[in-house]
Amino acid sequence: MLWVTNTERQGTPRTEIASTYWTADECTAAIDEQDRAFRSRDAAVVLKQARTTLHLHFRNKDGTIANTALSWLCAPDTVDPRGAKRERG
Numbered sequence: 001m002l003w004v005t006n007t008e009r010q011g012t013p014r015t016e017i018a019s020t021y022w023t024a025d026e027c028t029a030a031i032d033e034q035d036r037a038f039r040s041r042d043a044a045v046v047l048k049q050a051r052t053t054l055h056l057h058f059r060n061k062d063g064t065i066a067n068t069a070l071s072w073l074c075a076p077d078t079v080d081p082r083g084a085k086r087e088r089g
Contacts, residue, residue: 001077002020002027002031002073003015003016003017003018003074004072004073005071006068007068007070008067008068010067020077021074024052027074028051028074030072031048031051031053031074044056044058044059045057045058045065052074053071053072053073056069057069
């Protein structure tokens with residue numbers, strides 16, 4: 001599963017399923033596609049920690065880092081990065 005977390009300003013990060021794939025290779029290919037798409041823009045700082053994780057921090061018009069970020073994570077369907085259901089309310 002490809003999870004995406006959206007963090008905006010002082011709001012609570014929202015994590016949700018972005019897409020599902022049959023294989024881990026398909027999921028990491030989707031991360032690679034996002035990586036290529038955002039690296040071609042000056043409006044973001046892209047950090048790729050591993051094949052399965054990508055972080056994107058947007059820039060303000062003056063070039064400083066904005067308070068908005070996106071993170072993608074490929075994980076098996078048995079892993080929920082939001083934590084245990086009872087922790088989520």
